[in-house]
Amino acid sequence: MRNPRDFLKPLCVGAPDPVTEIPFPPSRMIHFFDAGNEKMRAKLPDIAAKADIVLGNLEDAVPVDRKEAARAGLVEVGKTIDLGSTQLWTRVNALDSPWVLEDLTTLVTEIGDKLDVIMVPKVEGAWDIHYMDRLLAQLESRAGIEKPILVHAILETAQGVTNVEEIASASPRMQGMSFGPADLAASRRMKTTRVGGGHPGYQTITDPTSADDLETGRVRSQQDLWHYSIGRMVDACTANGILPFYGPFGDIKDTVACEVQFRAAFLMGCVGTWSLHPVQIDIAKKVFSPDPDEVLFAKKVIEAIPDGRGVHMIDGKMQDDATWKQCKVMVDLAQMLAEKDPELAEAYGFTPAAA
Ligand SMILES: CC(=O)SCCNC(=O)CCNC(=O)[C@H](O)C(C)(C)COP(=O)(O)OP(=O)(O)OC[C@H]1O[C@@H](n2cnc3c(N)ncnc32)[C@H](O)[C@@H]1OP(=O)(O)O
Ligand SMILES: CC(=O)C(=O)O
Numbered sequence: 001m002r003n004p005r006d007f008l009k010p011l012c013v014g015a016p017d018p019v020t021e022i023p024f025p026p027s028r029m030i031h032f033f034d035a036g037n038e039k040m041r042a043k044l045p046d047i048a049a050k051a052d053i054v055l056g057n058l059e060d061a062v063p064v065d066r067k068e069a070a071r072a073g074l075v076e077v078g079k080t081i082d083l084g085s086t087q088l089w090t091r092v093n094a095l096d097s098p099w100v101l102e103d104l105t106t107l108v109t110e111i112g113d114k115l116d117v118i119m120v121p122k123v124e125g126a127w128d129i130h131y132m133d134r135l136l137a138q139l140e141s142r143a144g145i146e147k148p149i150l151v152h153a154i155l156e157t158a159q160g161v162t163n164v165e166e167i168a169s170a171s172p173r174m175q176g177m178s179f180g181p182a183d184l185a186a187s188r189r190m191k192t193t194r195v196g197g198g199h200p201g202y203q204t205i206t207d208p209t210s211a212d213d214l215e216t217g218r219v220r221s222q223q224d225l226w227h228y229s230i231g232r233m234v235d236a237c238t239a240n241g242i243l244p245f246y247g248p249f250g251d252i253k254d255t256v257a258c259e260v261q262f263r264a265a266f267l268m269g270c271v272g273t274w275s276l277h278p279v280q281i282d283i284a285k286k287v288f289s290p291d292p293d294e295v296l297f298a299k300k301v302i303e304a305i306p307d308g309r310g311v312h313m314i315d316g317k318m319q320d321d322a323t324w325k326q327c328k329v330m331v332d333l334a335q336m337l338a339e340k341d342p343e344l345a346e347a348y349g350f351t352p353a354a355a
């Protein structure tokens, strides 16, 4: 194991110092685009005005014969488009692919000062992050980058889930993780053909009312295939001061199920999700901005208990130190989002000066 005293030292002479705190600006959606697709690239300024994060995807969904065009398109985006306060991320090809070395070398060299985060697919253990850590330090040093590029792991293999805690703590570059239900399903030999969401076959059932009739009166209930692994990811990330995200929802037309999947992740502690299509940006914004009624109630609790101590009754509900802390999470998030969005500021009842 590395000497803990060296954890916050750069891994290459001339590379920037690692960050001590992971930045947490608005991060409700990571919007995926294919920078090799001219049409999508042209839409980017409008998309960036609505999205918190835009990500140039180089991995799955980009065909082999367009890998280089996607990489070149992303370099062009980084060099020519002003994204304002919207973050620019990329998802590079997998570490065992023939493209990833050129992805990293080109992107850090050409637009390393514009890239906030590099998403790494199919991370299996701390060793994958250690590889990224050293290589990025070398490339940053060579390119004269002053702000370290952070690393985000996709949790999408059985081995990655098994090693989730060591991945989360592998490097001060670790910014967060996203959940990858499609590759994870394949890796685990799950019998599904979907990208995220539920499955009608994954159920529980109540007992039969009589031994002779096994059909009538039994209540079936669909269960959540992803609860266990998302829970592990949220705990591993939060315990290490990094940010957990849900991942993709592939049924673009089923905006209702998409909202349900996003909300389950939001309630469990994820800070954001992926959007694959412009329609999912609005769903993510709605779900990952806390509900105004909840925020107003949380503000009421904090105002009524300024020191956050003791036991109180507010609107018929017991409040104490622990509920006060939950309210603080809600109000702090609302305040951060209100700074970016005047409509939310109004809905949450923040005056412009306070927001
Ligand atoms: C399991 C995983 O790895 S998930 C991550 C990898 N997958 C991706 O990144 C997929 C990204 N998304 C896409 O490629 C597309 O949204 C698709 C293929 C899913 C659907 O695309 P389409 O069938 O063209 O959708 P649709 O017809 O509704 O598009 C409407 C418009 O939005 C544009 N659009 C669609 N998706 C995006 C996007 N992600 N970003 C920007 N613009 C987009 C289309 O170009 C189209 O533009 P037009 O009206 O000027 O013609
Ligand atoms: C997120 C992703 O890449 C997957 O679900 O496979």
Ligand SMILES: [Mg+2]
Binding pocket: 060, 121, 156, 180, 182, 183
């Ligand atoms: Mg995947």
